[in-house]
Amino acid sequence: MSSSSLCVGVVAPLTGRLAPLGSPLSYVLRRLAPRLARLRGGARRRDVNVVVRDSRSDPDAARQAVRELAGPDGAHIVITMAGTRVLPAVTAACEELRVPCVSTTFPWQAYLHTRGAVPGHRFRWTYDFAWGLDDIAAVFADLWELAGGRGAVGCLWNDDLQGSLLRHDHHGFTPVTSPRGHTLVDLGAYGEPADGFRAQVGRMREHGVDLVTSAATATDLALFHRQAREAGVRPRLITCSRWLTYPHTHTTPAPAVHVELADARVATLVYWSPGHPYRSGLDGTSCAELARSYRQDTGAAWLQPLGLAHALVETAHHALSVADDPTDRTSVARALAGTRLDTIAGHLDWTRGPTPGIALLPLVGGQWHPGPQGPRLAVVSNSAHPDVPLTGELTPVR
Structure with missing residues (x-):
């Protein structure tokens, strides 16, 4: 990878018991691949590589996936979703290895509790969007x-x-x-x-x-x-x-x-359906259009994580685009902390959450x-x- 190119790392349950829930994220990555291939970040156009690692629906495998993304793969940001034990393993590993991370589908109280934190604690590298218990x-x-x-x-x-x-x-x-x-x-x-x-x-x-x-x-x-x-x-x-x-x-x-x-x-x-009144800020797709395309392309009915998977990619794209230096992980994390973004899952605002690092979805x-x-x-x-x-x-x- 060249020093000017960017890497989006993805930890997804491609195999194991959570695999059915990883399908929406895999679909969104394929759908948005042309949009992700290049972006303007840091006042210049940059190539973007997307590297997907399988969590295997297992916390230990998920941690290993983050180590590979943070090390040899050189990820500038990591996105993940799904798994009450897998997701905390990913976010904790990203915090430890100082890699910006965006996650979703985990209530914010559980997100804090599984990482030994209390409301008000500020993680530097990891950000979640979801809802509360x-x-x-x-x-x-x-x-x-x-x-x-x-x-x-x-x-x-x-x-x-x-x-x-x-x-x-x-x-x-x-x-x-x-x-x-x-x-x-x-x-x-x-x-x-x-x-x-x-x-x-x-x-x-x-x-x-x-x-x-x-x-x-x-x-x-x-x-x-x-x-x-x-x-x-x-x-x-x-x-x-x-x-x-x-x-x-x-x-x-x-x-x-x-x-x-x-x-x-x-x-x-x-938390998401074809009837939700949103459009993607990245490609203009509506909720109804995304659900219909998923059915046409996969033969399967839409799942709620579909919209959140799309919003994950939108958030990663936004953070790399607005960071002062998208090749610097500290700059990307700073961009995430100040993100206010309209997505296909709704408006995400990390500046007004119930606790630092959280954006709420109704x-x-x-x-x-x-x-x-x-x-x-x-x-x-x-x-x-x-x-x-x-x-x-x-x-x-x-």
Whole structure:
């Protein structure tokens, strides 16, 4: 690589359990390759190389990928997304090796917690755009209220990172949902993968709970739903973040899981959709156009990470373009810290986040509706972001 050329490093889950979620990023990189080949940075035109390293859906492999990008590959900026253990491994390695990094799809409280930091801490090299656990709680409370008012909500949370953060006295769900009249009933922690939910179903019956919230995998949530249904305590509504923001048909091949979750009509958070009213500042593509092109080019339905993957590339391109010296990593990190950018995922502003290094994205509420081509994610609640059009009505299970 010449001293005047630039390198964008990418850590993506090309293989392993997260591979289905890496597909949108791979697609965006192919789509935007002509736009990335050359850019004007530091008052001159520069060639740009994009180097993709496979995280293999594993934290250790992800750290090794960063070492290769920071060393032999000479990356001036790294982008990454996906994985509650993989993403923190990438960002921590970038911070240690002093490489600017932009990441997404990770709530900012979890982003800090997994790196041993507290709100107010300023990382020098790493930047994230996403939403907060409080934002998820507010959207879910909207959905519970659409399903029939305020009351007890059963919490099906694991015994790992997600569960501990969602239970947190300050960062979790209670500070948001309690003032709105919701009582959270912890149904009991479980390990992943779960071998059964008889105890949790029993607590659900004991407390008269018919609304449930979770952050379970598709497989575990399907098992819970089946055992609750068999026990005669079927939830009227399940809200689920994490894996269920993606179609369950993408995250597991098991037909029985698909049938069970289609019957459950799971509701979830929506951070990007074809109906979002944004255009890319890099190539002018609208959300609807990107989703349509993805379907035409891959034969697969759009996924929420598609828009965020596009915004990742837009952000990297912007930082290299506006940095005083894009060949100097310190200059690129400084450019990221001051970035305010309109993207296909919305307006990103790293100067006004809830804590340094974070740009917030708003959330709306969605529900998976069965359709002839598989699950369809309908936007059913938009109180926090009314510019996003509703595309369906919340349908509790009767």
